[in-house]
Amino acid sequence: MPREPLLERLAAGLIVSCQPVDGGPMDTTETVVAMALAARDGGARALRIEGASRVAAVRAACDLPIIGIVKRDLDESPVRITPFVRDVRALAEAGATVIAVDATQRVRPVSVSDLLAAIRSTECLAMADLATLDEARSACDLGFDIIGTTMSGYTGGPIPTAPDFELLSVCSRLGTFVIAEGRFNTPALAGSAIEAGADAVCAGSAITRQEYVTRWFGDAIAHANAVRRGTALALDIGGTKSLLALVQNGEILDERTAPTMRRIATEDWFAELRTLAADWAGRYCAVGAAVTGVVREGRWSALNSDTLDIPPETPLAERLAEIFQCDSALAVNDAQAAAWGEYRYGAGRGTDMAFVTVSSGIGGGIVIGGQLWRGSRGLAGSLGQTRLTDGTRLESFASGFAMSRRAGTEGWPDDTRAIFSALADGEPWAASIIADAAGEVARALVNLQAIADIERVVLGGGVGLLPSYQARLQGALKAYPSIFLPVIVPAALGAKAGVVGVADLALRGSQRGSA
Template identity: 50%
Template sequence: MRPDAIANSLIVSCQPVPGGAMDDAASVIGFARAALDAGAGGLRIESVAYVAAVRAAVAAPIIGLVKRDLDDSPVRITPFLTDAEELADAGADIIAFDATARPRPAAVCELIAAIHARGRLAMADCSCRADAEAALAAGADIVGSTMSGYTGGPEPVEPDLALVASLRQLTPHVVAEGRLRTPEHAADAVRAGAAAVVVGSAITRPEHVTGWFRDAVGTAFARRDLPVLALDIGGTKTFAALVRGAEVIEEAIIATDRAAGPDAWLDAAADVARGWGGFAAVGAAVTGFVRDGLWSALNPRVLGIPPRFPLAERGGARFGAPFLAVNDAQAATWGEHRFGVGEGGDLVFLTISTGIGGGIVTGGRLLGGLAGHFGQLRSPSGGAAPLEDGASGGWMAEEAARVGHVVEAPAIFARSGEAWAEGIVATSAARVALLCRDIQLALDPPLIAIGGGVGLADGYLARIEARLGGLPPELAPRLAAARLGARAGILGVADLARSNA
């Protein structure tokens, strides 16, 4: 047999757990036949007896090995010359042996010579590039990554694809083996340069596979029962809450020290959460723009943030839990979708408050990044200023001051019977009505939910609807008042963080 006889193939390692329920010749033969029937190109079989039994049942290439626990050597795979000779006599086409540079009963060169003397191929199971270089110099036909992570220290979890790539620089006859537990791992090994891929436990050790699923399911059940820590970080305060579903279990308000910066804001939230017990994940709803966990300000006057601040990374390290960050208006959009006026359906959410923000849920998915930042649209002003500078609560206060009334938006609504106040409110509502019409034409959502302190102020939604009253039914947006108020962002980001954990 030539070394390339197993190239471009999946090799299934049929090695039952010693003493386990499948540790008998009939089971090993059954695993071998099933693997070959499913398209495997070869087998890796442990022990002389099992090699002989499988060779009598199949004609496919067999990599044979013997495992021993020795008192005077850490080498376990085919340590003796007689092991190699007996495997060859039992029908193995390729003999695998431990090729690590450790104390051993037989030198690597002696093992290779014994294997070649029986007319078989020698496969060196290596832990590093140096092992492979030495084995190839001694005449090995094939090298494998089998021993990576098994020569001392904690056993890794992921396969050593870097070693596979390094071995490929030495020879085309590379077998990837070790901790390849998913089809994606196997494909990645091929991309790293492997000529063949060995998969064992994931296919032929139900005890191990069951354990992986048991651990994953157990962790998921444990996390499912824990609440989520939700943070709403704004320009004046951080609202922290412990949330389970639509229920807020604990809550606290933390003043935002604007000069302290994001790390200090996270520290302050962590100090509060420390007394609340465990949580499955952390979600942060923040003013500004978030993409790939990086946080930036769209309007630094609201809250100054260093550009592309790594909020998800810093938050995950600070809280020791999966951490998700999204824009606060987008979080509120999801909250209204899941628990509020959206009732699980698609919608666009507009929050009209000091500024104007929003979000979009389409196809049951929240759009991230810049999606929904409606207050930053500049087309109504011809590019001169963002829309929120001509319709938001902040703009309303500025207009009031301009005509001699130093009041905030709530007081303007309270005086809407006066001409100056009614003019300001009506202008804002008219501009938001145009925005709703544009949103309907661009996205055709089944619902536009209106929220925020201004959006939910008495009579504001009715003014928007009056401005849209003349539209044909097929063009008119369906508007509704948001239901969750100030808790929309907290509930939304908590739900998103749980799904992301």
């Protein structure tokens, strides 16, 4: 078919990509032909078909224009769509009307110009599948008849969920016929594509991949159920390990742990979080992260890089919303989240309280008048960041990590468990290290009581919950006047306080429409 009549036929029309899931039950030539005939009967203006043999089968059964492609997985190149000249020839011989090629600017076995020349040697029109404006301009300069936004979002990084309307809009002004393709998977999005300047729209998965559509409906139903029941995805990112959990009304439905990657807040780290929770998709309606460090307006920074070296001002809430596909996400300091968890469901229920954790680090959170007090800079309750008389952080002297470092410098095992084991065996060096650390925490708690005058302190953390540590702490507190002594109770939620608390906070934020 000549170029102009074909483009007029496609204008403002729907192109249906009849490509089943590879290896799925519908991945047969007979099914592809049936899909093509059904699309024709539904009003499709053209078809997009993969593989020369299937192009030939559809051509024999249907008279619609066919955009033909060949997909290959190559070791030496990420290019998959019609990478070789022999593919072009096979598609032309099979009866394709248009031949589409990957026209991205990536390492490839054959140049885009050579592929275009091969198409020009046939009677077929040439279509460039691309991902960027620069690639679109190059394709137009080369003389492609059609350009498509097919590859946008598929050339690296997380695959977005929404179509690339920005790319579509700028491509529509280049003067070449533009097909909107790539995640235009609802009638509304297809209509919006035409409004944004597309000459035609290609849809595939939403029409011909029953597995995908079924999953979309299932996820939507699961998400609606999560909203109704109030389920949140909660993450507690610690210095050594991370806990991920599905939490509903203070109850953990499912959980898993993984070592915290040392390259924190990198693309690899975010990708690992997404992978860890991938099978929970659709089961939650809010996302919250309890993290070591300080969080202001969703941006995460380190308070003590010795505990966790976080890139300054990491947009944590924004990235979590993106990778977990939620409208918004909440990020809060882990001890503040644990404080809220203990207030709502644990040992501090219904009281003005402070939560203090002594673990690999030292942190804290304060709840007064039924509100988590985060402060103007997100620092409220950061007991570990208070200073000793010599200017040292409390956390750098009295935490589990700090005690281990001191033991190591003195020639003893640099392991917190080994220190407390030695204490149980009556070793004086262990008793000295623990007593010194507990003494400084006691002083900080007395100061906190004098400032906030709270009803109780909930003590948690892997070190803080040890009976031998609590005994040393209570012993150190006896040196202070009784009016300044806090009422200390052990945490009830243990290591789960952070995820329980941040899940509740995230759900409250989502119910208000923000987080």
